[in-house]
Amino acid sequence: MTEQGQEARQRMVAGAAxxxxxxxxxxxxxxxLTKHSAAPLGSTYHYFPGGKQELAAEAVRYAxxxxxxVLRRELxxxxxxxxxxxLALWRQTVLGTDFQAGCPVLAVAIEEPPAGxxxxxxxxxxxxxxxxxxxxxxxxxxxxxxPDAARLATLVVAAVEGSVALCRAKRDIAPLDAVATQLxxxxxxxxxx
Amino acid sequence: MTEQGQEARQRMVAGAAxxxxxxxxxxxxxxxLTKHSAAPLGSTYHYFPGGKQELAAEAVRYAxxxxxxVLRRELxxxxxxxxxxxLALWRQTVLGTDFQAGCPVLAVAIEEPPAGxxxxxxxxxxxxxxxxxxxxxxxxxxxxxxPDAARLATLVVAAVEGSVALCRAKRDIAPLDAVATQLxxxxxxxxxx
DNA sequence: TCCCGGCTATAACAGTCGTCATAGCCTAGC
DNA sequence: GCTAGGCTATGACGACTGTTATAGCCGGGA
Numbered sequence: 188m189t190e191q192g193q194e195a196r197q198r199m200v201a202g203a204a205x206x207x208x209x210x211x212x213x214x215x216x217x218x219x220l221t222k223h224s225a226a227p228l229g230s231t232y233h234y235f236p237g238g239k240q241e242l243a244a245e246a247v248r249y250a251x252x253x254x255x256x257v258l259r260r261e262l263x264x265x266x267x268x269x270x271x272x273x274l275a276l277w278r279q280t281v282l283g284t285d286f287q288a289g290c291p292v293l294a295v296a297i298e299e300p301p302a303g304x305x306x307x308x309x310x311x312x313x314x315x316x317x318x319x320x321x322x323x324x325x326x327x328x329x330x331x332x333x334p335d336a337a338r339l340a341t342l343v344v345a346a347v348e349g350s351v352a353l354c355r356a357k358r359d360i361a362p363l364d365a366v367a368t369q370l371x372x373x374x375x376x377x378x379x380x
Numbered sequence: 381m382t383e384q385g386q387e388a389r390q391r392m393v394a395g396a397a398x399x400x401x402x403x404x405x406x407x408x409x410x411x412x413l414t415k416h417s418a419a420p421l422g423s424t425y426h427y428f429p430g431g432k433q434e435l436a437a438e439a440v441r442y443a444x445x446x447x448x449x450v451l452r453r454e455l456x457x458x459x460x461x462x463x464x465x466x467l468a469l470w471r472q473t474v475l476g477t478d479f480q481a482g483c484p485v486l487a488v489a490i491e492e493p494p495a496g497x498x499x500x501x502x503x504x505x506x507x508x509x510x511x512x513x514x515x516x517x518x519x520x521x522x523x524x525x526x527p528d529a530a531r532l533a534t535l536v537v538a539a540v541e542g543s544v545a546l547c548r549a550k551r552d553i554a555p556l557d558a559v560a561t562q563l564x565x566x567x568x569x570x571x572x573x
Numbered sequence: 574t575c576c577c578g579g580c581t582a583t584a585a586c587a588g589t590c591g592t593c594a595t596a597g598c599c600t601a602g603c
Numbered sequence: 604g605c606t607a608g609g610c611t612a613t614g615a616c617g618a619c620t621g622t623t624a625t626a627g628c629c630g631g632g633a
Contacts, residue, residue: 195610195611209492210406210491210492211404211406211490211491211492213403213404213406213407214406214491214492216589216590216591217590217591217592218589218590218591227610227611227612228611228612228613229610229611229612229613230610230611231591231592232591232592232593233609233610233611234610238591238592239591239592287492289490292549293490293542293545294490295549296545296546296548296549297404297482297486297487297490297545297548298403298404298407299402299403299404299407299480308548308549309549311549312549312550312551315546315549315550316550337558338558338559338561338562339562341543341546341554341555341558341559341562342539342558342559342562342563344542344546345538345539345540345541345542345543345545345546345555345559346535346538346539346542346559347538347542348538348541348542348545348546349486349537349538349539349540349541349542349543349545350534350538350542352486352489352490352538352541352542353489353508353534353537353538353541355489355490355501356485356488356489356501356504356505356508357505357508357509358505361534362534362538365530365531365534365535366531366534366535366538366539368531369531369532369534369535369566370535373562373566388580388581409619409620409621410620410621410622411619411620411621420580420581420582421581421582421583422580422581422582422583423580423581424621424622425621425622425623426579426580426581427580431621431622432621432622574633575632575633576631576632576633577630577631577632577633578629578630578631579628579629579630579631580627580628580629580630581626581627581628581629582625582626582627582628583624583625583626583627584623584624584625584626585622585623585624585625586621586622586623586624587620587621587622588619588620588621589618589619589620589621590617590618590619590620591616591617591618591619592615592616592617593614593615593616594613594614594615594616595612595613595614595615596611596612596613597610597611597612597613598609598610598611598612599608599609599610599611600607600608600609600610601606601607601608601609602605602606602607603604603605603606603607
C-alpha cells in the first residue's frame with residue numbers, strides 16, 4: 188500500500204487545525220479545507236466517516252498534542268519555565284499571523300455542536316484537561332498542595348486562552364503580556380511559599 | 381409614528397446576542413434570528429443597513445453594556461465585590477443554559493470577520509476594554525498602582541472569559557469556580573498590599 | 574378624507590453548504 | 604499478467620446562506 192493517502196489525511200488534519208484557529212469551525216467549509224490542504228474533496232468521507240465533526244475532533248487533538256509536547260518538555264525545568272513557554276507559543280501564533288489566528292481548541296469549545304454529536308467539543312475538553320494536568324503536576328512537584336495546584340493550572344489555561352482572544356479583538360499583544368506578568372507573579376509566589 | 385418598529389429592532393438586538401453566545405456568529409443565520417426574535421426578515425436591512433455585521437456589533441455592545449452596568453454597580457463596594465458579581469453573572473449564564481451559552485463578546489472576537497468589515501470585532505474590543513477599565517479603576521481606588529491595576533484587570537477579564545469556555549467544553553462549572561478562588565486571592569492580596 | 578412615510582411581506586438572486594454515490598485510476602501482491 | 608482494494612474525481616442532492624428589490628399595509632398629520 189502506498190503511503191500517499193495517509194499523507195493526504197495528515198495534511199487535512201493539520202490544515203483543519205489551521206483554518207479552525209483562524210475562522211472557527213462553522214466558518215470552515217469542507218471544500219475550502221480540502222483546497223487549503225491540497226487534498227481531494229472525495230477523500231474527506233473516506234478518511235473521516237464521521238464527517239466534519241470527526242475531522243474537527245482530530246484537528247483539535249492534533250493541535251492540542253503539539254502544545255502538550257512543548258509544555259511537557261519545558262515544564263521539566265519548573266512551572267514558571269513551562270508557563271513562559273506556553274505564553275511564548277501563543278505570542279508567536281498571534282503575532283506570526285498578524286492577529287488572525289488564535290486557539291483552535293477554544294474555537295471548537297464555544298461553538299454549538301450539531302445535535303447529538305459532541306465529539307469535537309469533547310476532544311476540546313480533553314485537550315484543556317491535558318494542559319491543566321501537565322501544569323498542575325509541575326506545580327505539585329514544586330510543593331504546591333494538590334487542590335491549589337489544580338486551581339492554579341486552571342487559572343493559567345483559562346487566562347492564557349482568554350488573553351489570546353482579547354489580543355485578537357484589540358489587534359494588540361498587550362493583553363497577553365499583561366497576563367504573562369501577572370501569572371508569572373502568581374506562580375512564583377505559589378512555588379516559593 | 382408608532383413605536384412598534386423600534387421594539388422589534390430591540391428584540392432583534394437582544395435575540396442576536398442570545399443566539400451568538402450559544403452558537404457563534406457564523407452559525408447564526410439572519411433568518412433564524414428573525415424567527416427567534418419574532419421579527420420580520422424584511423426589516424433586518426431596514427434597521428441595520430450594514431447587514432449582519434452591524435447587527436452583530438450592536439448585539440455585542442448591548443450584551444457588554446448589561447455586564448458593565450452590573451459591574452459598575454457592584455464595584456462601588458470594592459474590587460473583590462465586583463469580581464464576585466462578575467463571576468456570579470457568568471456562573472448564572474452557564475448553569476442557567478445547561479452549558480449551552482457563553483459570552484457573545486468572546487464568540488465574535490475569535491471569528492474572522494468578512495473582508496474589510498471589522499466593526500463587530502471592534503465592538504468586542506471596546507467591550508473588553510470597558511470591563512477592564514471599570515475593574516482597573518476600582519483597583520486604583522483601593523491603592524493599587526496604575527500599571528499593576530491595569531494588568532490585574534486584564535487578567536480578570538481574560539481568565540473569566542477563558543474559564544467560561546472551559547466550562548462549556550467540559551460541561552462542568554468547576555473551572556469557573558477554580559478561577560474564582562484564585563482570582564479572589566490575587567485581588568485581595570493586591571488590595572491589601 | 575387623503576396622503577405620506579415607516580414598516581413589512583414575499584419572492585428572488587446567486588451562491589455555498591455538508592454529504593453521498595458511483596465510476597474509475599493505479600498500485601501491491603500473487 | 605491479473606486481480607483486489609485503497610484512493611480519487613466527478614457530479615449531484617436538497618437545503619440553506621446573506622442580501623436585495625418591490626409591492627403593499629397601515630397608522631398619524633393635514
